[in-house]
Amino acid sequence: MKRYAIPLGIFAILLVFLGVGLRLKPQEVPSPFIGKPAPAFTLTRLDAADRTFSPQEMRGKVWLFNVWASWCTSCRAEHPVLVDFAKQATVPIVGLNYMDTRDEGGRWLDKFGNPYALSVFDADGKVGTDYGVYGVPETFVIDRQGKIRLKLTGPVTPEIIQKTLLPLIRELSHA
Amino acid sequence: MRDRAAALLLCAALAPGHAQTADAALDHRVQRVTEELRCLVCQNQTIADSHAELAVMLKHQVRDMLARGATEREAVDFMVQRYGDFVLYRPPVKAATWLLWFGPFGLLLAGLGLLFARLRARQLDIESDASDEELPA
Amino acid sequence: MIPELGNLALILALCLAVLQGTLPLAGSLTGNARWVALARPVAVGQALFVTFAFAVLVHAFAVNDFSVAYVAANSNTALPLVYRITATWGGHEGSLLLWVQTLALWTIAVAAFSRQLPRATVARVLAVLGLVAIGFLCFMLFTSNPFDRALPAPPDGRDLNPLLQDVGMIVHPPLLYMGYVGFSVAFAFAIAALVGGQLDAAWARWARPWTLVAWTFLTLGIFLGSFWAYYELGWGGWWFWDAVENASFMPWLVGAALIHSLAVTEKRGAFRNWTVLLAILAFSLSLLGTFLVRSGVLTSVHAFASDPRRGLFILVFLAIVIGGSLALYAWRAPTIGLGGRFALFSRESLLLVNNVLLLVAAATVLLGTLYPLFLDALGGGKISVGPPYFETVFVPLMIPVLALIAVGPAVAWKNGSLRDVAVRLRPAALLAAVLGAAAFLVLHVTPAVALGLLLAAWTLIATAQHLVRNLLHAPRGTPFVARATRQGAAWWGMVVAHAGVGIFVIGVTLVKGTETADDVSLRVGATALAGDYLFKFESLEKIRASNYVGARGTFTVTRGGERVATLYPEKRFYTVQQMPTTEAAIDRGFARDLYVSLGELTKDGTWIVRVQHKPFMGWIWAGALVIAAGGLLAAIDRRYRTRRVPAADAARAAPDIAIPVPSPSRSA
Numbered sequence: 008m009k010r011y012a013i014p015l016g017i018f019a020i021l022l023v024f025l026g027v028g029l030r031l032k033p034q035e036v037p038s039p040f041i042g043k044p045a046p047a048f049t050l051t052r053l054d055a056a057d058r059t060f061s062p063q064e065m066r067g068k069v070w071l072f073n074v075w076a077s078w079c080t081s082c083r084a085e086h087p088v089l090v091d092f093a094k095q096a097t098v099p100i101v102g103l104n105y106m107d108t109r110d111e112g113g114r115w116l117d118k119f120g121n122p123y124a125l126s127v128f129d130a131d132g133k134v135g136t137d138y139g140v141y142g143v144p145e146t147f148v149i150d151r152q153g154k155i156r157l158k159l160t161g162p163v164t165p166e167i168i169q170k171t172l173l174p175l176i177r178e179l180s181h182a
Numbered sequence: 183m184r185d186r187a188a189a190l191l192l193c194a195a196l197a198p199g200h201a202q203t204a205d206a207a208l209d210h211r212v213q214r215v216t217e218e219l220r221c222l223v224c225q226n227q228t229i230a231d232s233h234a235e236l237a238v239m240l241k242h243q244v245r246d247m248l249a250r251g252a253t254e255r256e257a258v259d260f261m262v263q264r265y266g267d268f269v270l271y272r273p274p275v276k277a278a279t280w281l282l283w284f285g286p287f288g289l290l291l292a293g294l295g296l297l298f299a300r301l302r303a304r305q306l307d308i309e310s311d312a313s314d315e316e317l318p319a
Numbered sequence: 320m321i322p323e324l325g326n327l328a329l330i331l332a333l334c335l336a337v338l339q340g341t342l343p344l345a346g347s348l349t350g351n352a353r354w355v356a357l358a359r360p361v362a363v364g365q366a367l368f369v370t371f372a373f374a375v376l377v378h379a380f381a382v383n384d385f386s387v388a389y390v391a392a393n394s395n396t397a398l399p400l401v402y403r404i405t406a407t408w409g410g411h412e413g414s415l416l417l418w419v420q421t422l423a424l425w426t427i428a429v430a431a432f433s434r435q436l437p438r439a440t441v442a443r444v445l446a447v448l449g450l451v452a453i454g455f456l457c458f459m460l461f462t463s464n465p466f467d468r469a470l471p472a473p474p475d476g477r478d479l480n481p482l483l484q485d486v487g488m489i490v491h492p493p494l495l496y497m498g499y500v501g502f503s504v505a506f507a508f509a510i511a512a513l514v515g516g517q518l519d520a521a522w523a524r525w526a527r528p529w530t531l532v533a534w535t536f537l538t539l540g541i542f543l544g545s546f547w548a549y550y551e552l553g554w555g556g557w558w559f560w561d562a563v564e565n566a567s568f569m570p571w572l573v574g575a576a577l578i579h580s581l582a583v584t585e586k587r588g589a590f591r592n593w594t595v596l597l598a599i600l601a602f603s604l605s606l607l608g609t610f611l612v613r614s615g616v617l618t619s620v621h622a623f624a625s626d627p628r629r630g631l632f633i634l635v636f637l638a639i640v641i642g643g644s645l646a647l648y649a650w651r652a653p654t655i656g657l658g659g660r661f662a663l664f665s666r667e668s669l670l671l672v673n674n675v676l677l678l679v680a681a682a683t684v685l686l687g688t689l690y691p692l693f694l695d696a697l698g699g700g701k702i703s704v705g706p707p708y709f710e711t712v713f714v715p716l717m718i719p720v721l722a723l724i725a726v727g728p729a730v731a732w733k734n735g736s737l738r739d740v741a742v743r744l745r746p747a748a749l750l751a752a753v754l755g756a757a758a759f760l761v762l763h764v765t766p767a768v769a770l771g772l773l774l775a776a777w778t779l780i781a782t783a784q785h786l787v788r789n790l791l792h793a794p795r796g797t798p799f800v801a802r803a804t805r806q807g808a809a810w811w812g813m814v815v816a817h818a819g820v821g822i823f824v825i826g827v828t829l830v831k832g833t834e835t836a837d838d839v840s841l842r843v844g845a846t847a848l849a850g851d852y853l854f855k856f857e858s859l860e861k862i863r864a865s866n867y868v869g870a871r872g873t874f875t876v877t878r879g880g881e882r883v884a885t886l887y888p889e890k891r892f893y894t895v896q897q898m899p900t901t902e903a904a905i906d907r908g909f910a911r912d913l914y915v916s917l918g919e920l921t922k923d924g925t926w927i928v929r930v931q932h933k934p935f936m937g938w939i940w941a942g943a944l945v946i947a948a949g950g951l952l953a954a955i956d957r958r959y960r961t962r963r964v965p966a967a968d969a970a971r972a973a974p975d976i977a978i979p980v981p982s983p984s985r986s987a
Contacts, residue, residue, distance in 0.1 A: 012649035014596060015642065018603075022638055024689070027696040028616040029627045029634065036222055037701055039266040106235070132239050139264040141222035141236055209838070220703045225618050226561060228705075231554040233919045233927075271705030273690075278699045282690045286683040286712050293675040298663075301671070305663040 038139050038158035045072070045147070045155050046137040050127035053104050053112050060101070060127050062153060069179045071100040071172075072147040073123070073163075074135060076107045077115035079143040085162035086119050092168060093122030098176055102126035105135045105143055148172065150179045212245045215257050220269050228271065322387050325375030326466040332368035332419075333456040335361050339449030343442035348514070358442040359430045365452060366423035366430075373420040376465055377407050386472035389413055389465045395478035395895050397866040405489040406479040411613060411629075412465035414492060418609070419455045421496040422448065425504055429529075436525060443511035444504070451503050454636045462629050478866065478895035487547030495540030495567060499605040501533020502570060505577065506602035509595040510644055513651040518591045523584035526598070528959040530581060531812075534574040535950035541567050542943040553901030553916040555836060555931045557939070560709040563621035565688045566608030569681045573601040576677040578953075579670050587732060589659040589667055592652045593674070599648060603641040604681070610637055616692060662734040669727045669735075676720045683712055721774040721824060724817050725781030747784050751777035764832060771828030778821035786814050809956035816949025823942025829935040836932075838918070840925040850932030852913055853877050854886075859926075867891045867900075872926070874915050876906065883913070888928075890917040912936035 040046075045062050052058045062072075073089065075082040093100055102123035104112040109128060116126070129135055138147065139158075148157040157175055159167065213230055219240070221232035229237045229244075240261070247257045261269050273279045339361045346354025376389075380403045385391040393406045393413070408417040426448050433441045459465070482488065508526040512518040544564070549557040558564060577597040584594045610633045611617050615625020661667035687704045695701055725747070729740050755773025758764050764772070789810070790802045797805075835850045846855045857873040869891035876884045886904035893900065903916035911934045918927035 011592075011652045014600075015645040015649050018641055018645055021689075022634070022642070024693055024696050025610065025614075025616065025634055025637075028692045029614060029630045031616075031692070031695050033616065033618045033691065033695070033701075034225060035701075036268050037266060039263065106239075132236075133243070136240065136243060136264060139266075141265065213838075218707055220705065226559070227554075231556070238919075266701065268701045268703050271703050272707035272711070273702045273704055278694060279690075279702065282686060282704065282708070283712070285686055286679065286716060289682055290676075290679045290716065293679050294672070297668075297671055297675050301663045301668050304660065307660075 035160060036139075036141060038155070040139060040147075040155040041158065042154060042156070044153050045149050046134075048134045048137065050129055050134060053102070053109060053116075053126040053128045056109070056128075060125060062149070065099075065101070065149065066153055067151050069098050069151060069176055070124075070149055071098055072103060072138075072149055073100055074103045074105050074138075074140050074143055074145040075126075076105045076143050077111040078107065081162045082144045083119070085144050085164075086122075088163050088165055088168065089122040090120040091165075092163075092172075097173070098180075099124040103135060103138075103140075104128050105140065106130065106132045148175055148179070151182065208245065208249060211248050211254060212241065215244050215248070215254050216241050218258065218271050219261055220271050222265060222269065321375055322379055322384065322466045322468070325372045325379075326460075326464065328368045328372040328375065329456060329460055329464075329466075332365050332372065333453065333460065335365035335368065336449045336452040336456055339365055340446050340453055341449075342446075343449075344446035344514070347439040347442045347446075352438075355438050355442040358445040362426050362430050362445040362449060365449065366426045369416075369419050369423040369452075369456075372466075373407075373416055376413060376416060377404055380404055380407055383476070384472075385474070385476050386468055386470060387465075388467045388469035391469050391473050391476045393479050394476040395866065396475055397895065398476075398479055398484070399865060401489075402479055402484045406483070408492050409479050409483050412459065412463045412467075415455065415459050415463055416465050417492060418496055418500060419452060419459065421493070421500040422452055422455065422503065424497075425500055426452070429504060429507075433525075439515065440511050440525075443514055444507040447507035447510045448503060451507075451640065454640065458629075458632055458636065462626075462632055475895075478893065481867070481891070481893040481896060481898050481900045482551060484866075484893075485547065485551060487543055487551065491540060491543045491547060494536055494543055498533050498535075498537025498540050498574075499567075499570065499608065501529065501536055502574060502598075502602040502605050504529040504533065505598040506644070509598035510647065512595055513644075513647050516651060518584075518595065520585050520588045523581045523594065524959065527578070527581040527585055528954045528956075530574065530577055530598070530601075531950050531954035534571070534578055535947050535954065537567070537571050537574060538943060538947040538950060541571060542940065542947065545943075546940060550903050550905055551900070553903050553918070554929060555834075555903070555914050555916070555933065560687070560706045561621065562617040562619040562688050563608070563612050565684045566604075566611050569684050570601050570604040570608065572677050572681040572684070573597060573604055576674045576681075577601050578950075579673050579677075583667055583670050587659040587661070587667060589661065590671070592648075593671075595652065596648060597674070599641070599644045603637075603644075606633075606637055606640060609633060611688075617688070659733075661732070664730070664737050665735045666727060666730045666732045669723060669730055672723060673720070673727065676716070676723075680713065680716050680720075683716060684709070687712070718770075718774065721778055721820070724820060725778050725785070728785050728813065728817075729781070744781055744784075747781040748777060750780055768828055768832035771824060771832065775821045775824035775828065778824065779818060782814055782817045782821065807956050807958070809953045809958070812949045812951070812953025812956070814949070815952055816946050819942050819945030819947075819949055821942075822938050822945055826935050826938030826940075826942055830933050830939065834931060834933045834936075836929060838927065838929050840921060841928045842925050847928060847930045849913075849930045850911075850934075851878050852883065852930075852932050854913075854915060854928075854930040856926070856928065862889065862891075866895060867893045870917070872915075872917055872928075874904065874930075876913050876915075886913070886915045888915045888917045890920075907937055909937065910935060 047062060049059050049061045052060055075086075089100060100123050102125070104126050106129070108130075112126070112128065116123075127134075132140075142160060144162055146159040146163055147155050150156050156179060157171070159171070163172070216230035217228050219229040221227045221229050221234055221237045223234040223236050224232050227237075229240050232238075244257050244261075247260065248254070252260075258270070267274055273282060275283050339358065342354040342361075343358035345351070346357070379387045379390050380394055381400065383390070383394065383396055383403070385394075389410060389412050390406075393409045394403050398406065406413070408414045426445065429441075429444060429448065433444070436444075505526050508522065508529070512522050541564075544567070545557045548559070549555065577594065580590050580594040580597050583590050610630065612619070612621060613625065614630025614633060615627060616630060659667075687709055690704050691702055726740065726744065729743055751773050754776045755769045758772045759766065759769035789806060790799075793802045793805065803811075837847050837849050839845075839847045841847060841856045843856050843859055846853055848854070853876065855875050855877070857875055859870055859872050862869045862871045869889050871887050871889045874886045874888065875882060876886060884906035886906060888904040889902040891900045891902060892898075901916050901918070903914060905915075906913040911932060914929075914931035914933060916929050918929060920926055
């Protein structure tokens with residue numbers, strides 16, 4: 008009478024999946040850009056509206072691309088961590104000032120410190136959308152060939168730096 | 183924050199305006215596209231329904247694209263390229279989702295098929311018993 | 320001091336639940352009459368302690384005791400008293416207590432209304448309810464205690480989620496829980512039957528009213544959730560195939576299958592194993608729903624603050640309860656036997672088709688809901704499965720269901736004649752086809768809408784025909800009232816519920832197929848159009864209440880120049896939680912709803928307004944309520960309320976069928 012055990016069998020399989028599911032993070036949206044070239048753009052710099060920046064300028068370097076905004080409270084939490092990280096001068100950080108105003112963005116950096124080699128100004132968020140940004144802050148790790156290797160959503164913490172960012176940067180720097 | 187909210191609410195009534203009827207067709211196309219897309223911020227609404235800033239921004243982008251001649255397919259692909267399959271409320275039909283798309287119908291056929299087979303077997307059982315009973319003593 | 324009493328009451332309830340879950344069960348197996356007799360008093364005692372704890376929590380809310388962490392998280396001094404009280408179940412811990420409280424109510428009901436059952440059965444049923452209570456009480460006491468203190472007590476609370484400050488939201492959880500938890504009774508009956516190794520028509524007769532009442536509550540709970548979403552969430556939607564909505568819909572579908580299966584087991588003694596399995600399945604889906612909402616495994620607007628640790632606890636609980644009961648089923652079901660015989664074309668087989676269809680529907684919903692999790696767990700990336708999927712897949716599954724709803728009652732038990740049924744139902748089928756064609760050709764609806772209307776018409780006409788036929792089929796001179804009552808409430812319940820389905824389908828088909836909406840940016844004085852209706856934004860004023868500020872718009876709706884309605888949609892901003900809500904304004908009519916909601920205030924001072932014309936929207940609600948009424952009618956049938964003699968049962972079982980029905984098996 009094995010068929011009476013079929014419901015139990017199906018349930019056991021379901022249970023395994025649900026158990027695994029507890030470790031997953033359903034809200035996180037993975038980036039389809041991992042391993043792909045960072046989308047090209049040309050934006051004006053936050054500090055100098057007459058000068059522009061394109062990701063091509065960073066070819067040959069490993070760098071971080073951090074999306075931030077003055078209206079974003081989580082960015083406020085993440086900022087000291089980035090400032091510290093910048094002090095160690097491992098890799099340059101380029102900022103993307105997302106859906107902000109020049110005044111407020113500039114003032115925010117003056118007030119809380121500027122870890123960025125430079126920040127670009129994305130007023131309408133189009134470049135952010137091109138990178139698949141959906142929530143601020145987000146951070147991308149881009150390699151020497153201009154490919155995105157990692158996307159972090161949410162604030163960068165010292166733990167993330169130690170466990171995830173630094174090892175990856177080391178790996179990419181030796182490549 | 184509270185004062186700002188109250189002030190914003192007060193600012194609503196100014197000069198009378200006209201409802202936009204000119205772009206009705208475009209509106210419908212935008213609606214159709216954005217109804218299939220998931221808002222990534224609230225995650226439980228479509229981009230059509232969500233009032234989150236990201237959703238409003240993406241809705242405008244879709245509108246711009248469609249107005250400039252893109253097809254609905256292209257607008258959807260644009261979003262998928264940037265946000266992955268997660269942004270689609272209608273999962274794409276690919277090997278990983280065959281079970282999802284064809285499972286229900288397959289289950290229906292299997293269920294009804296199994297049922298029919300068992301009931302026929304029982305029917306034959308009943309009939310053979312009945313004919314057994316008719317055997318003269 | 321008082322909250323500690325509540326905590327103590329829960330601990331005592333747990334102790335009693337442990338006794339309730341073990342001794343009577345063991346006693347029923349070893350023949351220990353004293354232990355068996357413990358079942359009722361211990362169960363009632365456990366239930367009373369739970370009720371006391373619940374009252375303590377309500378009291379803490381009523382008096383604004385913010386030293387209780389849960390009260391501080393969900394209430395506020397500015398919150399009106401009625402919402403302070405209902406905030407009791409506004410968060411995770413309190414809603415768990417509501418769950419256990421609901422279980423206590425059902426336990427007391429079973430203890431009170433089971434006099435005609437054999438003592439051993441009562442003992443087993445109450446024991447199973449006790450085991451379920453143990454799980455939830457442990458869950459509360461170890462991971463989610465509503466009586467945890469927050470010291471030092473904050474001066475004021477964080478306020479109840481504004482979305483919950485509403486009548487619909489107050490009543491929705493209790494109704495829903497009465498349904499979910501109510502299936503535990505059928506479950507307990509099923510386990511009792513497996514343990515005892517005995518299952519017959521009498522068992523089904525006991526279990527059926529409990530199941531019907533639970534299912535009716537679930538129907539009402541789902542209806543209310545949908546009704547609330549419609550007016551509260553602001554975009555005119557009423558079902559989103561959200562994970563938690565699905566979690567309530569699955570037990571409903573399986574519960575419906577169970578009700579039909581119980582009907583057969585009751586009348587014919589057939590499907591016994593299958594019915595037991597369905598009873599286990601229905602409650603399992605209720606528990607699964609609890610898991611999905613509280614574990615963080617699925618994203619949902621309904622989900623409580625997710626905590627994987629809590630999720631793990633519930634998962635282990637699920638493994639024990641569901642795994643245990645399915646293992647018991649695998650072991651004991653073969654001993655129960657197969658049951659009565661019936662032909663390939665018979666009411667029994669059609670009811671089995673009903674079960675297959677409803678179960679495939681439930682499995683489909685489960686598949687869609689859990690697929691993102693499956694794929695992610697297997698490393699296949701993240702996808703979303705939303706309304707476009709469910710509508711594409713689920714609606715076609717319902718077509719065979721609708722086609723057969725009206726056929727089943729017309730087919731004889733045990734051995735039906737396909738020809739007779741076809742002849743009898745042909746006029747109704749033709750009429751429905753004509754109506755469907757008329758809708759398509761004359762009203763120019765889409766083929767899908769025409770099909771939906773055809774199926775609904777078919778259901779209603781054939782059901783009406785069945786109704787009239789049965790009323791007419793009585794000795795000449797029988798007064799109408801007697802004709803009506805001799806059918807029994809259960810039969811009326813079936814007729815009413817099936818008619819309710821038809822009404823519901825008309826509503827859904829027409830709303831989904833022909834509604835019009837417009838999302839526009841308006842200044843005061845501007846107009847928007849939906850269908851034939853012109854909505855004019857007349858004015859806007861500020862409003863203020865104890866815990867929110869907002870704006871209220873005034874819209875006049877005209878059609879062909881004639882004023883039809885004046886609507887006052889609101890946009891509120893709840894100050895403590897800093898959360899905006901939309902209060903849509905709806906003019907409900909027999910043949911249409913007119914819907915206005917204020918969206919956002921844009922930077923240039925215009926309001927984004929959504930106006931909608933939804934034909935026959937009210938029929939969706941009416942249909943759901945009629946279905947619930949049918950369920951209730953079926954539950955109060957006299958044969959469930961009085962002790963009956965088996966021979967009388969047989970005669971009563973099928974008053975409209977000429978074929979003699981064998982009497983149910985004689986075991987008690």
